[in-house]
Amino acid sequence: MLLADEPVSALDPAASEQVLALLAELAHDAGLAVLAVLHQPSLVARYADRLSARVRRRLA
Structure with missing residues (x-):
């Protein structure tokens, strides 16, 4: 990894x-x-196969 x-x-x-x-x-x-930790949604959309996001300090 x-x-x-x-x-x-x-x-x-x-x-x-x-x-x-x-x-x-x-x-x-x-x-x-x-x-990877990324803050650019456009890059996440282009490169990620899976996504975990923090919303209001919780994993969504």
Whole structure:
């Protein structure tokens, strides 16, 4: 499992796409899952297979 805590929080959109694409490629090639904390819904929609979200301090 690859753990990524806000891996793109300080990056511009193009760099964010590159980092997430690299994480996806690494995970695919190694047969690993990725657990990432992201705050950009558009990136979550593009890269996530599954989603857990916190709503009012609770997992939804």
